[in-house]
Amino acid sequence: MPVRVVETSSPSQVSGTTPGNTLPPPCTLLSVGQAFSGTQNVSSLQKDEAWRVNVRIQGVDLDHGYLCGTMEALNVPMADTPVVTFWEGEIVDTKNYTFFTGKWGASAEDDIKHWTKFPSFSLLQSEVEADGGKSLDLSNYPHIFMRWKEQYFVNVGTDCGLTIAGFYYVCFSCSDGSINGFYYDPNSSPFQKLELKSTNDGRPGFSFSSYELQ
Amino acid sequence: MPASAASNHPSRPEDLIGRLNSSHTSCEAKLKALRDLKNQIIGNRTKKLAFLKLAAAPSVVGILSSSAAAAAQGSGGDNREFHESVLIQSAAVIGSFACGLDAGVKAVLDAGAFPLLLSLISHLNEKVADACARSLKIIYQSKLAPKYDFLQKKSMEFVLSLLNSDNENVTGLGASIITHSCKTTMEQLTLSEAGVMKRLVGLLGGSLAQRDASLEALAAVIKDNPEVASSFIGPENGRELNVVTELLNDKYPRTRLLACMCLINVKNTSISYLQDRGIKNKLVLILLELLDDIGQVGDEAPFVLSNLITEKEDMQKLAFDANVVEKLCKHLQKVSFQAKCLQGIFIALADLCSKLECCRDRVINLTVINSVAGALAHDSAEVRAAACIFLKNVSRSVKNLSAGHFMNETVIVPLVRLLCDSCASVQIAALGAISNVVVDFAAYKPLFIQCGGVKGLVQLSKSMESSIRVNAVWALRNLAFLVNNRCKEEILLELSISTLASLISDPEASVQEQALALIRNLVDGTMNSIEYLFGEDGLLLHAVGRQLRNTSKPEVLIQGLYTLSNVASGNEHHKVAVMSQLCPQAGDNTETILVKFLQNSSRQLRTAAVWTIINLTLPSNPGASGRLTELRNMGVISRLKDMVNDPCLDVKLRTRMALGQLLMLGDAST
Numbered sequence: 001m002p003v004r005v006v007e008t009s010s011p012s013q014v015s016g017t018t019p020g021n022t023l024p025p026p027c028t029l030l031s032v033g034q035a036f037s038g039t040q041n042v043s044s045l046q047k048d049e050a051w052r053v054n055v056r057i058q059g060v061d062l063d064h065g066y067l068c069g070t071m072e073a074l075n076v077p078m079a080d081t082p083v084v085t086f087w088e089g090e091i092v093d094t095k096n097y098t099f100f101t102g103k104w105g106a107s108a109e110d111d112i113k114h115w116t117k118f119p120s121f122s123l124l125q126s127e128v129e130a131d132g133g134k135s136l137d138l139s140n141y142p143h144i145f146m147r148w149k150e151q152y153f154v155n156v157g158t159d160c161g162l163t164i165a166g167f168y169y170v171c172f173s174c175s176d177g178s179i180n181g182f183y184y185d186p187n188s189s190p191f192q193k194l195e196l197k198s199t200n201d202g203r204p205g206f207s208f209s210s211y212e213l214q
Numbered sequence: 215m216p217a218s219a220a221s222n223h224p225s226r227p228e229d230l231i232g233r234l235n236s237s238h239t240s241c242e243a244k245l246k247a248l249r250d251l252k253n254q255i256i257g258n259r260t261k262k263l264a265f266l267k268l269a270a271a272p273s274v275v276g277i278l279s280s281s282a283a284a285a286a287q288g289s290g291g292d293n294r295e296f297h298e299s300v301l302i303q304s305a306a307v308i309g310s311f312a313c314g315l316d317a318g319v320k321a322v323l324d325a326g327a328f329p330l331l332l333s334l335i336s337h338l339n340e341k342v343a344d345a346c347a348r349s350l351k352i353i354y355q356s357k358l359a360p361k362y363d364f365l366q367k368k369s370m371e372f373v374l375s376l377l378n379s380d381n382e383n384v385t386g387l388g389a390s391i392i393t394h395s396c397k398t399t400m401e402q403l404t405l406s407e408a409g410v411m412k413r414l415v416g417l418l419g420g421s422l423a424q425r426d427a428s429l430e431a432l433a434a435v436i437k438d439n440p441e442v443a444s445s446f447i448g449p450e451n452g453r454e455l456n457v458v459t460e461l462l463n464d465k466y467p468r469t470r471l472l473a474c475m476c477l478i479n480v481k482n483t484s485i486s487y488l489q490d491r492g493i494k495n496k497l498v499l500i501l502l503e504l505l506d507d508i509g510q511v512g513d514e515a516p517f518v519l520s521n522l523i524t525e526k527e528d529m530q531k532l533a534f535d536a537n538v539v540e541k542l543c544k545h546l547q548k549v550s551f552q553a554k555c556l557q558g559i560f561i562a563l564a565d566l567c568s569k570l571e572c573c574r575d576r577v578i579n580l581t582v583i584n585s586v587a588g589a590l591a592h593d594s595a596e597v598r599a600a601a602c603i604f605l606k607n608v609s610r611s612v613k614n615l616s617a618g619h620f621m622n623e624t625v626i627v628p629l630v631r632l633l634c635d636s637c638a639s640v641q642i643a644a645l646g647a648i649s650n651v652v653v654d655f656a657a658y659k660p661l662f663i664q665c666g667g668v669k670g671l672v673q674l675s676k677s678m679e680s681s682i683r684v685n686a687v688w689a690l691r692n693l694a695f696l697v698n699n700r701c702k703e704e705i706l707l708e709l710s711i712s713t714l715a716s717l718i719s720d721p722e723a724s725v726q727e728q729a730l731a732l733i734r735n736l737v738d739g740t741m742n743s744i745e746y747l748f749g750e751d752g753l754l755l756h757a758v759g760r761q762l763r764n765t766s767k768p769e770v771l772i773q774g775l776y777t778l779s780n781v782a783s784g785n786e787h788h789k790v791a792v793m794s795q796l797c798p799q800a801g802d803n804t805e806t807i808l809v810k811f812l813q814n815s816s817r818q819l820r821t822a823a824v825w826t827i828i829n830l831t832l833p834s835n836p837g838a839s840g841r842l843t844e845l846r847n848m849g850v851i852s853r854l855k856d857m858v859n860d861p862c863l864d865v866k867l868r869t870r871m872a873l874g875q876l877l878m879l880g881d882a883s884t
Contacts, residue, residue: 025863028821033696033738056696058655059612068612070655086616140863151613154656175867201739205783205829208776209738210731211653211695213610214646214688 022137023062023093024144029177029198030067032057033209036179038196040073044189051075055179055196065096067146070154078161084154085164092145094136099128101147104167105186114169114182115145117191121171146170148181163187168194227264230254234273241296244277248303255310262311262318271311271321278304278330302345305331309349312356319356328353328360335376335384347383351427354390362395364404373405377413382421389414389427393434402439411435411446415454422466429461429472436479443483455480459493462500467511471504471518478522494529497522498536505541516542516558524565534573539566543580553594560589560600567607574611578619583608590628595637602632602643609650618656625651626665633670638679645674645685652693659697663704668693672708680722687717687728694735699743702736711750715757723767730773733758737780744784747777752791755781759795762807768816775811775822782829786837789830793841796826797848806848813853817862824868827854833878842879851876 028034036055043049052074059068067089074082090097099115100108112129115121120143127133138144150164166185173179177198182191200206233239233247251270255262277300285297308327311318322328327349334346353359362369376388392410396402405411414435417428436443447455461473474497481488481497488494501522504515519538523529533539542559563582566573577583589601609620629651632644648671652662662668671693674686694705706714717729733754737744747755762774782792796808811823827850831838845851854873860866 027864028825028868058616068616070616086613088613142863142867152617154616174863175871200783201741203741203783204785204832204835206825207738207780207783208825209695209735209780210776211692211735212688212731213653213692214606214649214685 022139023065023095024091024138024141025174026062027144027172027174027177028208029174030057030060030144030172031208032060032211034177035199035201036177036196037199038179038194040183040195041193042189043192049077053194053196054199062091062093065091065093067091071148071150076162079156081155083156083160083162085150086152086154087148087150087168089146089148089170092133092147093138094134097147098132098134099124099145100132101167104149104184106167106184110184111169114184114191117169117182118143118145118171118180120173121145142174144172144174146172170194227254227261227268227270231265231268231270231273234270234277241300245296245300245303248274248277248300248307252303252307252310255307259315262315266311266317266321271308271318271327272325274304274307274311275322275325275327275330278308278327282330282334298339298342301334301337301339301342305334305342305345305349309345309352312349312352314355316356316358319353319358322353323358323360335381335387340381343381344383347381347387351383351387351390354387354394357394359394361397362391364392364396364401370404370408374408374410374413377410377417382424385417385420386423386427389417389424389431392431393427396431396434399439402435402437402442405435406442406445411442411454415457418457418461422469425461425464426466426468426472429458429469429476432458433472433476433479436476436483438479438483440483443480443487446480447487455487462496467504467507470500471511471515474500474504475518475521478518482521494532495536498529498532498538502533502536502538502541505538505545513552513555513558516555516562520558520562520565523562525568527569530566530568530570530573533566534570534576539563539573539576540580542566543577543582546582546585553592553597556589556592557594557596557600560597560604564600564604564607567604567610571611571613574608574614577608578611578614583619584624587624587628590625590632595635595640598632598635599637599640599643602629602640602647605629605647606643606650609647609653612653612655615650615653616655618654618658620651621654621656621658621661623661623665626662626667630662630665630667630670633667633674638682641674641682642685645671645682645689649685649689649692652689653695655696659693659701662693663701668705668708672713675709675717676713680720680725683717683720684722684724684728687725687732691728691732691735694732696739697735699740702739702743702746706736706746711753715753718754718757718761723765723770726761726765726770727767727773730758730761730770730777734773734777734780737777741784744781744788747781748791755791755795762795768814768819771811771814772816772818772822775819775826779822779826779829782826786835789835789837789841792826792830793844797844806850808845808850809848809853812850812857817860817865820857820860820862820865821868824854824857824865824872828868828872828875831872831875831879833875838875839879842876 034057038053039050040053041050054072055069057067057069068087070084070086072082072084076083092099100111116125124133124136127136147167148170149167153160166183166188168181168183170179170181179196181194183194230247230251233243255265281297281300281304285294285301308322312322331346331350335343337343362373364370373388373391376384379385392405396405411432414428414432417424436446458473458476461469464470464473477488478497501515501519504511506512507515523533542563546559563577567577586601586605589597592598609615629644629648632640635641635644652659671686671689674682675690677683690705694702714729718726720726720729736746758774758777762771765771778792778795781788796806798806808823811819814820827845830841854869857865857869860869
């Protein structure tokens with residue numbers, strides 16, 4: 001019998017997950033070593049512009065709602081080499097982090113304005129607006145919401161003429177490993193869109209490496 | 215400075231020993247020689263060693279023995295007084311040799327001092343009893359002192375008789391014997407039931423020496439024993455606990471330290487005792503202050519602190535907020551540290567950095583990492599191991615690994631050297647640190663190889679000791695994570711395919727797991743790295759397949775299956791090779807292992823199984839349709855269809871992804 005491949009998950013649906021666990025689920029496409037590539041639109045009123053971007057996940061700690069990695073911007077004007085930054089991410093899990101940023105110059109209004117740009121947020125919006133989404137069960141939700149904040153430049157000095165003052169609102173799709181994001185920095189063009197897809201290092205298939213800290 | 219005439223013009227050690235040993239020396243001269251000896255060795259380690267070399271310990275113990283016999287024969291008057299003076303002086307010399315010097319303790323014990331001193335603590339002359347008890351107490355500061363078995367009635371009666379004595383040195387001796395000997399849960403319970411705790415609490419009201427000895431003994435009896443701890447607190451509604459808590463304010467640093475130790479042992483046994491923020495903060499602040507103490511208290515304070523914060527994130531945060539990291543780092547940067555002190559500081563810093571990123575950041579900002587290099591090459595094995603454990607914990611920070619903070623010659627060269635350490639515990643600690651440090655994301659991994667790191671790890675991967683083997687392979691696995699092909703080839707060259715194949719079928723499952731995870735990383739990355747698995751007639755590929763068929767341990771299966779899945783992400787030839795490993799072997803009528811993996815209770819194994827199917831059936835590959843037919847015939851596809859609502863979201867989504875692919879391949883039944 002043919003089976004319809006349709007997403008039916010909703011945030012309140014709990015099936016087969018560990019009782020009491022409401023954290024976002026582990027997803028192999030968002031595990032250490034995974035790579036993504038795509039673009040960041042940095043268009044301004046003056047001109048249309050997009051930078052090619054590569055991302056690599058270096059650390060994931062779901063219990064603490066933490067992940068981190070590097071972001072490489074490839075065709076940055078005025079930069080001789082690709083610019084690599086290290087970022088740390090907060091996973092919105094309602095335990096460690098909520099949808100409200102509460103820092104980095106982002107108000108609750110800014111938060112809602114950005115989250116609502118992700119279609120997958122619409123199912124959560126009313127609860128988030130009511131109580132910050134504190135009682136949401138995200139353990140079976142096929143999207144993972146995060147904030148990524150760049151911490152330092154890896155291969156260039158701070159005098160490179162670039163800024164990492166802002167942060168990204170990010171939505172990851174557990175289904176296909178795609179990442180959408182919006183850069184937020186009150187001093188930069190608003191809603192710079194980040195679009196990334198899972199890459200396979202040129203392989204006809206998916207490969208997964210791993211490390212384990214002691 | 216008070217000094218005897220003799221100490222102004224000290225005799226040559228040989229002469230002094232000659233006078234002690236000679237039968238021609240008069241009684242008075244012998245007594246004087248004992249006094250001279252005592253004055254020369256007090257607090258002087260070098261002198262003690264020099265006299266021990268001249269066999270001073272047997273001479274003094276001999277004098278103690280003959281004087282004890284003479285005194286016992288009942289000679290009266292001046293003669294008795296003289297013998298008792300000799301007993302007092304020779305006991306004091308024995309105590310002096312034993313004080314702070316294990317070689318001294320060993321020498322006096324070997325010379326037979328212990329039973330003699332023990333028999334004299336009940337001497338009628340209180341001064342004799344006092345001197346002997348004091349010396350025994352000193353001997354009991356050393357781990358070499360004889361142990362008592364409190365499960366034996368006689369030992370228990372003896373220690374109770376000591377604790378009930380009127381002589382404060384004798385009661386102190388009783389407490390010291392408990393501290394030294396009480397190690398098992400059963401002994402703790404037996405002592406508690408015999409009323410020892412009550413007596414020890416009673417002694418807290420005595421002299422300083424009694425108080426300190428009792429606190430230490432209480433800590434030993436309570437340690438890791440919830441039953442004893444609750445009986446300690448229970449009967450009088452915490453009166454005993456309050457007595458100890460009061461001593462946190464004592465004016466003597468050692469008393470404060472021991473009161474902390476005692477309370478921490480109570481606290482660690484239960485989640486309900488001493489858990490309010492006030493007392494937690496107080497303990498941290500007292501220990502913070504005691505870290506500054508010069509001498510034994512300052513040396514021991516980091517160990518007590520470690521006991522307070524180990525494995526407890528909330529306590530580590532309190533300590534961090536109280537600037538304990540800064541204080542420890544400041545002490546570390548002072549020169550000329552005793553081994554014990556260095557060890558304690560590294561252990562406490564390791565605990566602080568075990569969980570909290572803020573502590574690791576602070577340690578790195580305070581440039582402590584440079585001080586580690588010296589400690590890694592320290593004479594003391596305990597210090598070397600503690601420095602490794604510290605390095606292991608501080609390098610749990612992915613942020614700092616990504617910044618390449620650990621992969622530099624200052625750290626790597628001494629760390630790699632420790633792989634050849636003569637002490638196995640140091641080797642294991644070094645392997646733990648290396649496992650983390652080599653995760654390095656900053657492309658400095660070749661440095662580790664240049665420093666001989668791979669050679670050392672490969673050597674230890676062949677160790678007879680399984681705990682060394684597993685840690686060595688673990689380090690190689692982390693080194694192979696996201697590394698370039700050149701480094702992978704160096705690892706393989708050094709390790710050899712045949713050794714790696716034998717590690718896959720190591721007797722220990724944990725070694726098998728790490729070996730398979732290492733291969734999984736080796737075949738990740740650029741596509742040509744998959745070929746490593748096909749060298750020597752596919753020895754590794756067959757070993758992986760064999761392990762997947764033979765083991766039932768999920769953790770081993772997960773790594774093995776991800777290895778095959780990574781191979782299946784390669785070209786047609788690779789995918790065909792994976793199929794041959796997954797298909798039932800000739801003559802084997804059982805179902806394919808892939809069906810078993812899809813049904814396994816481990817969600818990670820199910821996920822790996824579905825990824826393998828996805829890689830084998832990518833619609834763009836020419837052989838995908840043929841493999842789909844084979845998988846269908848093996849019962850894999852029908853099993854997969856049952857998994858569209860798997861309780862694990864990742865498995866569910868991957869299953870749907872796989873079924874979507876099958877639809878594209880024209881699988882009508884999908």
